[in-house]
Amino acid sequence: MADSPGTTDVHAMVVQAHGGPDFLTAQDVRLKAPGPGEVQVRLAVAGINFVDIYMRHGLKPVPLPYTPGLDGTGVVEAVGPGVSNVRPGDHVAYAQQIGAYADATLVPADSLIPLPDEVSFEQGAAFPLQGMTAHYLIHEFRKPSIGDVVLVHAAAGGVDCSWCSGPATSAPAPSEPCPPRRRRRRSAKRAPTTSSSTPSGTSPKRPCATHRDLRRGRRPCRTISPNVLMERSLSLSGGDLWHFMRTHEEMLHRADAVMEGIENGWLTPRIFRVLPMADVAEAHRLLEDRKTIGKILLATGD
Template sequence: MRAVVVPAYGGSSVLEYTERPDPEPGPGEVLVDVAAAGVNFTDVYHREGRYPLPLPLVPGSEGAGTVTAVGDGVTDIVPGDRVGWAQVVGSYADKAVIPADKAVLLPEGLAPDLAAAVLLQGLTAHYLTHSTYPVRQGDDVLVHAAAGGMGLLLTQIVKLRGGRVIGTVSTPEKEKLARQAGADEVIGYEDVPEAVRRITGAGVHVVYDGVGAATFEGSLASLRPRGLLALYGAASGPVPPFDLQRLNPAGSLFVTRPSLGHYVATREELLSRADDVLGWVASGALKVHVSQRYPLAEAARAHDDLEARRTTGKLLLIP
């Protein structure tokens, strides 16, 4: 098979497109012909060694395709089934072995590239809006990077739950995308707390922040008393340590650093969230914006574009 390999940690130039032996499924696993693999900042962190994994590494934590073989003990998935997955490393390849308990059957009629484009970020947006801070009718919500893949999904799901979205963007083109997704107000990254309080009066109930170091202080200052900051990523770098006592005079604020694995800890929870997300996509209630499809051999270019924020929506690699 052909695959993208990380032989040593570093920049995008370390990514090698190469031939590797065809994998075989072991007990409890399925072998999939990959139709598309999602490109995420997690893949960059794996490549850099920020989230270290044993090397050499085939990156890619999200994908979809058709099952071609199953290992011993797999009874609920058969060859020919179309499946998607998230948080399974090894997706930057034309074949991948996936634990059967991480594979999600795709709804009839849902294209596999859309599943590959939505699962990881869609599951993340689901747990953030349904569990980390369950958005209620009328809540004010600040969504950073509202025109990115995560931001577009978060905006739509917050609106499905009845919240009001204030989205941050960096360009007029991105403002247009955020508004098309349902953002009620769109602001730049300058003076975010002032803009938020001008719009809301008291501040927002929750901030969904995947940017990290560059936005953290503004996110805290945008919260109303007893508001919650959900820091789910660090695209601009990790947040420096800070004194928890600061949360008290600011209004008894809450800060959490959640991650998807803890919110799909059981297969039942994974399937429940995936059924919602994929069902919304299949019905048209949730729109997936795929901004760029790259040949698998051009994974380095996809990483460069993602890190330079030259894109909107979701990036896919196509074997």
């Protein structure tokens, strides 16, 4: 085990007050040495997600000031006492840990995903949150059978482009949602499973699913009467990735399944653009203005 370094300064983007993209400001922040169960990661790439915008606006409360970013990839620099699953020099990814818009960050060791050589830092930052979300949706909510069609609403998002890599997916979106080789023509057949990240797309007048997964989208959810669902024999469910990776083993199970698809070539994380950290405000504008297709990333390393 390498000796833990002392407290050091790192370059980071910080939100001091709630507001627009210009409220993301560059600062040097103090990073303490990793404590028990912690790992210091020198970040290479950070993922940008719509929840980052919720946090910036104050819609998802986070104590101020804070450094945004819930997923990233990089190299282990140092480990704290009791850490045995990674060591300095390892390439890792993680999700659901705030602080990725920075040169380096501290991450719980049990949240780290080892990256194989075949998976780049960019791919590693694009798949954890989106890929593992798609994984639990099709394995825990309603596992599609052979011949099933999955209708994906708002398919321009990172999660939904992961859905689109499946073998039988219909994916309407305002613009080109996925690589041409992954697109599927919209089927006239009623889709037994529907995924939506735009809650306003849920309409009782056009029931096309016996099961609907409802994830947080870009607008608040509309109220849906249970009676409307009962009358049409429909079901609706919602989920959060947090609840489907409660243990290190469960997280690695989902991550390994997604990386297997990447390594075997049938799953390609859709990366819209990689921008330098100095352009983080522009990255947020692109996402908030619905101008991205797939995942947008920040290059946080040198």
